[in-house]
Amino acid sequence: MTNREQALAGKVALVTGAGRGIGRAIAIAYAGAGAAVCCAARTRAQIEAVAAEIEAAGGHAFALTTEVSDPASVERTVAETAARFGGLDILVINAGVSPSKSDVADSDAAAWNRTIAINLTGAYLCARAAIPHLKARGGGKIITVGSGLGHRGTAGSSAYSVSKAGLWMLTHVLGMELRGDNISVNELIPGPVNTAMTAASPTGEPIDWDGEWFKEPEDVAPLALFLATAPDGGPTAQSFSLMRRDG
Numbered sequence: 001m002t003n004r005e006q007a008l009a010g011k012v013a014l015v016t017g018a019g020r021g022i023g024r025a026i027a028i029a030y031a032g033a034g035a036a037v038c039c040a041a042r043t044r045a046q047i048e049a050v051a052a053e054i055e056a057a058g059g060h061a062f063a064l065t066t067e068v069s070d071p072a073s074v075e076r077t078v079a080e081t082a083a084r085f086g087g088l089d090i091l092v093i094n095a096g097v098s099p100s101k102s103d104v105a106d107s108d109a110a111a112w113n114r115t116i117a118i119n120l121t122g123a124y125l126c127a128r129a130a131i132p133h134l135k136a137r138g139g140g141k142i143i144t145v146g147s148g149l150g151h152r153g154t155a156g157s158s159a160y161s162v163s164k165a166g167l168w169m170l171t172h173v174l175g176m177e178l179r180g181d182n183i184s185v186n187e188l189i190p191g192p193v194n195t196a197m198t199a200a201s202p203t204g205e206p207i208d209w210d211g212e213w214f215k216e217p218e219d220v221a222p223l224a225l226f227l228a229t230a231p232d233g234g235p236t237a238q239s240f241s242l243m244r245r246d247g
């Protein structure tokens with residue numbers, strides 16, 4: 001293996017939402033670069049399949065069912081990851097949901113709250129649980145998977161756009177809070193990706209991506225690797241985008 005392939009040797013990563021889509025691609029890429037990876041999400045069969053795929057390729061991984069909106073579940077997952085692999089170096093806050101489109105006037109309050117609870121409060125809970133472990137290692141990385149909608153929004157997407165806008169501000173504030181601890185916190189904006197989330201178009205109509213790069217989950221992995229392997233004291237409180245337009 002080349003040095004680049006082993007750039008994460010000795011590192012421990014926790015990837016939320018690693019059962020499919022973008023999280024799965026990041027977990028596999030990190031394991032391929034030498035990291036031991038905890039794959040966390042709710043659907044046991046999916047995360048176990050990803051962990052098994054990593055192990056079959058000679059990597060190190062295990063699966064933990066996790067509900068990111070539940071503080072006890074998140075604390076348990078972070079603690080078990082650190083116990084299993086001897087610490088934690090990289091947290092990828094990727095788990096997320098996108099509710100059906102509806103204007104605020106027609107929206108369902110329970111769906112709104114659930115989106116905020118998973119995409120925003122879940123991110124807060126994951127970061128809060130991980131920080132003591134990252135500090136114990138003398139540094140580390142937190143990568144949040146945001147969205148262009150969190151920077152520019154669009155009609156009919158209030159819950160998702162607000163959750164991602166909050167996630168971006170959480171990223172920025174965490175970056176400032178943890179700068180002195182050698183922990184960098186950055187947002188990765190994937191732009192449109194071919195996953196279960198984008199397949200679930202409420203109307204069933206093909207989505208018009210307006211000239212955007214509609215990519216495969218594996219296309220997100222190089223930027224996720226760049227952020228995970230950036231030098232200590234490198235960029236923090238920044239947003240990195242794979243989009244073609246602003247945000």
Ligand SMILES: NC(=O)c1ccc[n+]([C@@H]2O[C@H](COP(=O)([O-])OP(=O)(O)OC[C@H]3O[C@@H](n4cnc5c(N)ncnc54)[C@H](OP(=O)(O)O)[C@@H]3O)[C@@H](O)[C@H]2O)c1
Pocket residue numbers: 016017018019020021022023040041042043044046066067068069094095096097098118145146147148189190191192193194195196197198
């Ligand atoms: N696809 C895109 O075009 C796109 C664009 C911009 C940003 N993003 C962001 O990228 C991230 C990944 O999205 P994706 O497209 O890969 O979607 P996806 O294929 O639906 O995957 C989402 C992952 O999050 C997990 N998850 C959802 N709710 C959870 C919860 N409450 N607790 C724990 N895990 C949970 C899911 O597993 P379970 O359901 O089994 O829990 C799944 O593993 C999201 O944050 C999304 O907002 C996606």
